[in-house]
Amino acid sequence: MMGPGILFAHPDDDIRDDAMLEPACFQDLHLDQIVSALTADYEEYHLNPFFYAPLHRADDVRYRQEVFEDLRDDHLYLIIRTFAKEMQSMRQLLSRAEKNPNTYQNKGWFLEAARIYTEAIQSLADALSKCSLESRGFLAMLTYLNQYSSSEQFISLAEDITRLSNELAGVAYTIHIRGNEVTVCRNVPDEEYYQEVADIFSKFLTGPGTSDKDTIPEQREMSQVEGRILDLVSRLFQNEFSHLDTFQEKHAGFADETICRFDRDIHFYIAYLEFISCLKQKGLPFCTPLVSETSKEICCTEGFDLALANSLLSGNRSVVPNDFFLQQEERILVITGPNQGGKTTFARMYGQLHHLASLGCPVPGRTARLFLPDKLFTHFEQEEDINTFRSKLEDDLERIHTILNQCTPRSIIIINEIFSSTTVQDALFLGHKVLDQVIDQDILCIYVTFLDELTTLPKTVSMVSTVVVDDPDQRTYRIERKPADGLSYAMAIARKNQVTYEKIKERMRS
Amino acid sequence: MVSCDLELDILVATMAGGDVFIREVVRNVLLTGTCDPGTICYRQDILRDCMNNPDSIQEMYDTASASIEEYLKIVGRYTGQSADAVRINSVKAIELFIEMLATLRGIGKRHGEAFVSEGFRTFFSMLDREFSDEYLLSMREMIEELKLPEGHLIRAVLGKGNQGTGYAIQRSRKPGKQSWISRFISREDPDQYHFTIAERDVAGFRALGELKGESVRDIAALLVRVSDHLVQMCTSLKTELAFYLGCIQLHSHLSHRGTTICFPVPEEPGSRKCSVRGVYDICLALRIDQPIVSNDLFATGKDLTIITGANRGGKTTFLRSIGLAQMMMQAGMFVPAESFHAEVCTGIFTHFRREEDHSMQSGKFDEELRRMSQIVDSLKPDSMVLFNESFAATNEREGSEVSHQIVSALIEKQIRVLFVTHLHEFSRSLYDQSPDNALFLRAERMQDGERTFRIEEGKPLQTSFGPDLYTRIFSETHADTDAG
Numbered sequence: 001m002m003g004p005g006i007l008f009a010h011p012d013d014d015i016r017d018d019a020m021l022e023p024a025c026f027q028d029l030h031l032d033q034i035v036s037a038l039t040a041d042y043e044e045y046h047l048n049p050f051f052y053a054p055l056h057r058a059d060d061v062r063y064r065q066e067v068f069e070d071l072r073d074d075h076l077y078l079i080i081r082t083f084a085k086e087m088q089s090m091r092q093l094l095s096r097a098e099k100n101p102n103t104y105q106n107k108g109w110f111l112e113a114a115r116i117y118t119e120a121i122q123s124l125a126d127a128l129s130k131c132s133l134e135s136r137g138f139l140a141m142l143t144y145l146n147q148y149s150s151s152e153q154f155i156s157l158a159e160d161i162t163r164l165s166n167e168l169a170g171v172a173y174t175i176h177i178r179g180n181e182v183t184v185c186r187n188v189p190d191e192e193y194y195q196e197v198a199d200i201f202s203k204f205l206t207g208p209g210t211s212d213k214d215t216i217p218e219q220r221e222m223s224q225v226e227g228r229i230l231d232l233v234s235r236l237f238q239n240e241f242s243h244l245d246t247f248q249e250k251h252a253g254f255a256d257e258t259i260c261r262f263d264r265d266i267h268f269y270i271a272y273l274e275f276i277s278c279l280k281q282k283g284l285p286f287c288t289p290l291v292s293e294t295s296k297e298i299c300c301t302e303g304f305d306l307a308l309a310n311s312l313l314s315g316n317r318s319v320v321p322n323d324f325f326l327q328q329e330e331r332i333l334v335i336t337g338p339n340q341g342g343k344t345t346f347a348r349m350y351g352q353l354h355h356l357a358s359l360g361c362p363v364p365g366r367t368a369r370l371f372l373p374d375k376l377f378t379h380f381e382q383e384e385d386i387n388t389f390r391s392k393l394e395d396d397l398e399r400i401h402t403i404l405n406q407c408t409p410r411s412i413i414i415i416n417e418i419f420s421s422t423t424v425q426d427a428l429f430l431g432h433k434v435l436d437q438v439i440d441q442d443i444l445c446i447y448v449t450f451l452d453e454l455t456t457l458p459k460t461v462s463m464v465s466t467v468v469v470d471d472p473d474q475r476t477y478r479i480e481r482k483p484a485d486g487l488s489y490a491m492a493i494a495r496k497n498q499v500t501y502e503k504i505k506e507r508m509r510s
Numbered sequence: 511m512v513s514c515d516l517e518l519d520i521l522v523a524t525m526a527g528g529d530v531f532i533r534e535v536v537r538n539v540l541l542t543g544t545c546d547p548g549t550i551c552y553r554q555d556i557l558r559d560c561m562n563n564p565d566s567i568q569e570m571y572d573t574a575s576a577s578i579e580e581y582l583k584i585v586g587r588y589t590g591q592s593a594d595a596v597r598i599n600s601v602k603a604i605e606l607f608i609e610m611l612a613t614l615r616g617i618g619k620r621h622g623e624a625f626v627s628e629g630f631r632t633f634f635s636m637l638d639r640e641f642s643d644e645y646l647l648s649m650r651e652m653i654e655e656l657k658l659p660e661g662h663l664i665r666a667v668l669g670k671g672n673q674g675t676g677y678a679i680q681r682s683r684k685p686g687k688q689s690w691i692s693r694f695i696s697r698e699d700p701d702q703y704h705f706t707i708a709e710r711d712v713a714g715f716r717a718l719g720e721l722k723g724e725s726v727r728d729i730a731a732l733l734v735r736v737s738d739h740l741v742q743m744c745t746s747l748k749t750e751l752a753f754y755l756g757c758i759q760l761h762s763h764l765s766h767r768g769t770t771i772c773f774p775v776p777e778e779p780g781s782r783k784c785s786v787r788g789v790y791d792i793c794l795a796l797r798i799d800q801p802i803v804s805n806d807l808f809a810t811g812k813d814l815t816i817i818t819g820a821n822r823g824g825k826t827t828f829l830r831s832i833g834l835a836q837m838m839m840q841a842g843m844f845v846p847a848e849s850f851h852a853e854v855c856t857g858i859f860t861h862f863r864r865e866e867d868h869s870m871q872s873g874k875f876d877e878e879l880r881r882m883s884q885i886v887d888s889l890k891p892d893s894m895v896l897f898n899e900s901f902a903a904t905n906e907r908e909g910s911e912v913s914h915q916i917v918s919a920l921i922e923k924q925i926r927v928l929f930v931t932h933l934h935e936f937s938r939s940l941y942d943q944s945p946d947n948a949l950f951l952r953a954e955r956m957q958d959g960e961r962t963f964r965i966e967e968g969k970p971l972q973t974s975f976g977p978d979l980y981t982r983i984f985s986e987t988h989a990d991t992d993a994g
Binding site: 093096104105106107108109111112168169171172173174175176177178179180181182183184185186187188189190191192193194196197198200201203204205206222223224225226228229230232233235236244 | 604640648649652656660661662663664665666667668670671672673674677678679680681701702703704705706707708709713714715716717718720721722728729732733735736739740743
């Protein structure tokens with residue numbers, strides 16, 4: 001039977017195409033870095049497609065946000081992680097058992113996999129029913145689990161496992177190894193003498209011990225010699241081992257499809273939460289954004305670039321958060337200010353916020369109200385491609401043209417330092433042209449530029465990256481909503497170099 | 511820094527006489543001296559015993575050394591091997607150390623009477639008490655049994671995936687020494703099966719080794735702990751003996767030259783006792799083959815000693831002689847002096863002017879203060895700081911001001927300071943304040959400009975005898991010219 005999903009409210013929307021490509025905007029927005037960091041520890045779950053596919057209905061976003069909110073409960077989170085670990089061990093054991101299903105070793109692993117599976121299901125169903133779940137996703141899952149774990153098929157599996165495990169655990173035997181001769185028998189001696197050795201040498205055992213007792217892993221591969229010993233043991237205990245044969249025939253393919261899908265899908269949430277938890281510990285805020293398919297009056301407080309924050313995590317440098325808002329007819333943020341002042345980072349943050357929100361994820365910021373776009377376009381400066389004969393300006397224009405052709409009033413466009421390769425006059429002219437179209441179509445846009453003149457167009461808001469007042473070489477990385485003031489920065493540099501009007505007069509006095 | 515400023519390596523090299531291990535130990539002991547007068551006296555007693563019985567000390571050191579060397583060979587051969595190999599090598603190592611203990615005990619039996627210090631008396635009686643013949647025998651027997659001459663008798667149960675688990679080694683011989691394997695494994699038993707690993711089946715033997723390893727894992731871990739403990743015991747014995755051997759070596763060197771040594775009298779830190787007669791720079795004495803000028807220092811009750819005076823007048827040497835003697839005392843050694851009665855310090859630090867790197871003149875003062883700051887990080891009350899022409903990498907006024915501020919702060923923080931300086935404003939202002947806790951010394955200079963290298967009490971003088979230098983150099987030039 002096929003049950004509900006934890007990722008999609010509507011089964012038809014389900015996207016699980018492993019061949020799906022990374023969206024074009026990913027590199028520009030550093031979302032590629034975020035996703036590869038996110039999924040690094042979860043390769044076996046193939047999570048990338050989930051992070052590539054934004055949702056387009058606010059209700060679908062809400063469906064995931066609810067799951068994220070449920071998972072804020074540490075207890076529930078732990079339950080899910082435990083379950084996932086058990087499913088992982090189950091898969092490992094099954095793949096071992098499949099290598100050669102006819103040896104008693106592999107039959108043993110098959111039994112062990114089934115045991116882990118049934119225990120995982122039972123404890124998950126138990127634990128979930130004790131949690132106060134709110135999300136539609138988890139509630140549907142719980143209903144399914146309850147049905148499944150009380151099904152006749154599941155119960156008979158669990159009973160067979162218990163009976164057989166007990167029988168095999170009672171098998172004890174003795175091995176004698178001398179030179180290359182190995183003997184196996186049913187008699188068991190009881191002459192362990194560890195304690196006696198410890199007593200004789202007790203005066204040398206004071207102080208902390210350097211024990212290498214735990215260095216041998218519990219589930220190492222069984223060697224050929226152990227295999228041969230096991231064959232002999234199976235001849236010594238024929239009855240017990242024939243029951244194992246029967247079990248494997250009866251319960252082949254015991255794992256349920258819906259459960260397995262849940263196990264994969266839930267890692268979308270786990271991977272994201274694990275990723276942001278280190279950042280949260282550093283005091284960075286995350287919030288559940290309010291998303292809308294219609295309202296373009298967006299805002300965010302203390303937003304930050306998630307990729308940058310993650311890369312700064314190891315060092316002691318901190319992330320500078322920034323705010324923005326658009327009200328009424330405002331649609332376009334035009335960012336100006338000195339180089340290396342955080343303008344590009346701000347643009348990336350804006351794009352990341354919108355993409356992450358459309359995945360249903362908590363976003364990097366204190367509060368956020370965001371628009372749910374149909375598509376997210378980026379135009380960042382690119383290295384000149386020496387294989388084409390087009391100039392950089394041509395290339396820029398070509399790219400922006402394609403974007404403007406594809407976008408709709410529901411799209412978001414992020415433009416970073418376009419037309420920087422041409423004259424100011426050209427750049428101004430072209431910038432105007434591009435922004436005119438954006439304004440006409442009522443598109444949400446962020447435009448990073450060095451041209452102050454572009455900040456005064458209709459529907460635009462001017463934001464400026466600021467510097468420390470007394471030391472213009474130092475950036476604050478704060479982007480503030482205020483009129484573009486490129487000159488005041490230039491004046492500060494002039495003062496520092498003593499070439500302002502007053503300074504030059506003063507120095508030339510004598 | 512301390513070791514470099516005091517030229518400690520010369521002392522250490524003489525003590526070690528080419529033995530790398532002794533060199534490391536001696537260096538370490540000197541740099542981490544104790545600040546407990548009781549411990550110092552305890553070590554002095556042991557040192558006297560060592561100087562009276564050098565042959566026994568050498569024999570014990572050689573025994574410990576040889577055992578450690580042999581141990582390292584065994585361990586090296588089995589590194590990274592299975593638990594069963596660990597068992598085999600631990601058994602060998604323990605066997606080795608049991609024999610070493612027996613040898614040491616023998617030395618104690620033969621020569622113990624000649625030792626009177628508390629340290630050696632305790633050591634020899636511990637050997638006698640803890641390692642009786644009976645106990646040594648029972649250890650040897652257990653070691654024989656742990657060689658598992660009858661093979662591995664292993665109990666097991668089925669674990670996860672039908673993999674054998676709970677492998678536990680069982681005794682295969684009775685204490686009475688006859689095999690009792692037959693009680694469990696007999697050829698007539700129908701409930702048993704055999705197989706044989708082919709001679710060339712490398713993987714099979716490896717797997718067998720792992721199995722054996724699992725069965726003895728606990729015991730192997732235990733044996734590793736035992737052999738670790740034994741090698742540590744042996745190493746610490748070797749280490750202590752190395753230090754005293756170094757002292758013996760140094761003593762014989764010095765007595766060949768006829769220089770004086772004495773056992774110092776340590777006082778509690780903070781007592782500000784300092785009554786020193788005839789102290790000399792031991793490193794200088796070891797380096798040059800001439801009589802060395804010695805000096806006195808009577809600084810009881812003084813926190814601060816300021817030393818001024820002529821260039822090349824023996825000030826730095828004097829500072830070194832004090833620092834080295836202090837270090838040697840706190841290591842538990844004899845010192846290069848006629849008599850030495852002084853408080854112990856909680857730390858000895860040096861801040862010497864760096865002669866090198868003329869290239870970075872601009873950062874030099876910064877470098878000096880950075881070094882000072884590092885010293886301040888490590889200071890505790892009753893530490894001693896030896897300054898040698900510090901803070902002179904800037905102009906006199908600034909240097910004096912900085913020095914004054916630093917020294918005043920240190921004194922108030924209960925630090926003992928010896929300061930060689932040419933900064934006149936600094937020394938003069940301190941002298942004018944004439945505090946009771948300060949002593950002013952000067953490198954002596956005769957009327958004719960001749961130096962005696964003696965440091966005596968005296969107020970700071972205005973000049974640093976630059977004219978001497980000038981006269982000497984210029985007169986030599988004249989002489990050359992005349993000759994030419």
